[in-house]
Amino acid sequence: MKELLVERLSKIYFDPDRGERIAALEEVSLRIAPGEFVAVVGPSGCGKSTLLNLIAGFLEPTSGRILLDGRPVRGPGPDRGVVFQSYALFPWKTVLENVAFGPRMRGLPKAECHAKAMRYLELVGLAHVAHRYPRELSGGMQQRVGVVRALANEPEILLMDEPFAAVDAQTRMTLQEELARIYEERRPTILFVTHDVNEAVFLADRVLLLSKGRLREEIPVPIARPRRWPRLVEDDDFKALVARTLSAVRAA
Amino acid sequence: MERLAARWLWFVEHWPRAAVFAPFVPLLLSWWAVAEIEIFPPAFFPHPLEVLRRGVELAYKGVLGAYLEDSVLRLAVGAAAGIAVGLPLGLLVGLSDRAHRTLWPLLLFFQAIGDIAWLPILLVWFGFGLTTMTFVIVYTVMFPVLMNTALGVRAVPEVLPRAALSLGASRARVILEVVVPGALPNIVTGIRNGLGFGWRALVAAEIIVGTSGIGFMMFDARRAGSVTEVVIGLVVLGVLWSIVDSWILAPLERATGERWGLVAR
Numbered sequence: 001m002k003e004l005l006v007e008r009l010s011k012i013y014f015d016p017d018r019g020e021r022i023a024a025l026e027e028v029s030l031r032i033a034p035g036e037f038v039a040v041v042g043p044s045g046c047g048k049s050t051l052l053n054l055i056a057g058f059l060e061p062t063s064g065r066i067l068l069d070g071r072p073v074r075g076p077g078p079d080r081g082v083v084f085q086s087y088a089l090f091p092w093k094t095v096l097e098n099v100a101f102g103p104r105m106r107g108l109p110k111a112e113c114h115a116k117a118m119r120y121l122e123l124v125g126l127a128h129v130a131h132r133y134p135r136e137l138s139g140g141m142q143q144r145v146g147v148v149r150a151l152a153n154e155p156e157i158l159l160m161d162e163p164f165a166a167v168d169a170q171t172r173m174t175l176q177e178e179l180a181r182i183y184e185e186r187r188p189t190i191l192f193v194t195h196d197v198n199e200a201v202f203l204a205d206r207v208l209l210l211s212k213g214r215l216r217e218e219i220p221v222p223i224a225r226p227r228r229w230p231r232l233v234e235d236d237d238f239k240a241l242v243a244r245t246l247s248a249v250r251a252a
Numbered sequence: 253m254e255r256l257a258a259r260w261l262w263f264v265e266h267w268p269r270a271a272v273f274a275p276f277v278p279l280l281l282s283w284w285a286v287a288e289i290e291i292f293p294p295a296f297f298p299h300p301l302e303v304l305r306r307g308v309e310l311a312y313k314g315v316l317g318a319y320l321e322d323s324v325l326r327l328a329v330g331a332a333a334g335i336a337v338g339l340p341l342g343l344l345v346g347l348s349d350r351a352h353r354t355l356w357p358l359l360l361f362f363q364a365i366g367d368i369a370w371l372p373i374l375l376v377w378f379g380f381g382l383t384t385m386t387f388v389i390v391y392t393v394m395f396p397v398l399m400n401t402a403l404g405v406r407a408v409p410e411v412l413p414r415a416a417l418s419l420g421a422s423r424a425r426v427i428l429e430v431v432v433p434g435a436l437p438n439i440v441t442g443i444r445n446g447l448g449f450g451w452r453a454l455v456a457a458e459i460i461v462g463t464s465g466i467g468f469m470m471f472d473a474r475r476a477g478s479v480t481e482v483v484i485g486l487v488v489l490g491v492l493w494s495i496v497d498s499w500i501l502a503p504l505e506r507a508t509g510e511r512w513g514l515v516a517r
Contacts, residue, residue, distance in 0.1 A: 076414060077417075078419060081418060082414070084411050086411055089415075090416075090430065092433045092434075092436070101419050101421075101429075105416075105421045105425060149419070
């Protein structure tokens with residue numbers, strides 16, 4: 001796992017209808033240390049998805065640069081694993097083939113890819129649906145597959161774009177706990193984008209507040225791990241941090 | 253009558269594909285009735301039994317089989333060529349914005365010119381022969397395949413190629429593993445439509461250009477004044493296409509659509 005460095009990153013769009021330039025992201029700088037879990041929160045339209053898409057290489061920045069382990073990022077690549085809000089599983093591939101896709105694209109022998117995919121599916125208790133198709137699974141299960149598909153490719157950083165926004169509240173809490181557990185066991189580097197302040201504080205070591213394309217505030221989360229919901233809902237530090245972050249979001 | 257209905261139900265249950273023929277029963281009965289009371293002279297309006305008798309006779313002589321083989325072979329060769337041209341072009345137009353901008357207006361223009369409309373000039377260029385017929389079929393099959401492929405490529409959700417690229421796939425692998433499978437339901441629809449149009453265009457071409465084939469048989473029969481054989485041709489065309497479409501193409505289209513989660517079951 002390597003360090004991610006974002007330096008004065010801007011993304012400016014030209015809106016032909018209004019005839020003016022719109023800054024989706026303005027002079028954003030940040031650093032994510034190896035093994036760190038950073039969440040970015042902010043209201044919709046604040047530029048948090050733009051930031052993630054720039055780091056993923058799906059968009060070209062207008063100015064500024066992104067360095068992963070000192071190397072500038074150009075276009076999408078397997079060093080940055082992405083988990084999408086809409087899961088983005090390949091519907092014509094089985095769960096196993098979806099998870100084995102990354103290793104296969106990187107040239108590993110088929111048997112090895114499948115064995116590896118199976119190990120990762122076991123990690124989230126989904127080995128029993130390995131040969132099903134994504135559409136046969138619930139939303140929560142599909143996103144578990146989405147997460148392990150990214151993990152199985154062993155990226156240097158995991159980029160998660162509101163991954164749990166599309167599932168029901170109950171499942172969301174389970175998925176958050178599962179991600180917390182995986183993080184505690186393996187310590188991947190994670191950049192997690194969300195509009196849910198509870199989620200951000202629950203998961204991250206550090207919460208960054210983005211508003212109108214600018215980074216407004218940085219809130220450290222010094223809450224001990226392992227983090228589980230039954231304990232944290234009672235925890236005064238957690239409640240105070242959520243309240244503080246929430247008021248910062250609303251003020252921004 | 254009741255026993256007949258029960259039989260039919262048993263039949264359909266054991267061989268569900270036969271259900272395709274059910275709607276034809278009343279049609280056949282009315283044809284029979286009209287022919288039986290001889291509103292029109294039999295030379296104009298043949299009896300279904302006469303059509304059946306003559307059809308069996310032609311099949312027995314090998315004429316029907318040979319003509320059918322000619323027609324189907326022409327369609328198969330033309331369709332294969334049409335797909336071979338239409339599919340890659342469709343991928344190109346679907347994938348590249350520049351190709352889309354430059355080619356789309358041309359495609360719309362040429363698509364609007366019906367296959368048959370080319371016949372006059374094709375006859376001048378290539379004469380009455382196989383080249384002319386093949387051109388018409390390739391042309392007819394190509395456009396639905398091309399247009400639907402391009403449409404399908406553009407309908408693939410943006411996140412899927414993105415996910416593949418982020419998992420380390422090269423551009424070529426993205427096309428092979430994501431774009432083509434993603435567009436497959438549309439591609440199958442294009443092939444289904446293309447073959448349907450191609451089949452009709454073929455018969456038209458055979459009527460005008462032909463030296464053999466079902467279309468030729470029908471037109472030749474008209475010259476000889478045998479309405480029976482014309483009707484045989486009509487029946488063969490309809491039956492053959494119904495079978496190909498409802499037993500092969502439609503299930504294929506449904507299967508891809510379902511698998512891909514595009515069609516709710």
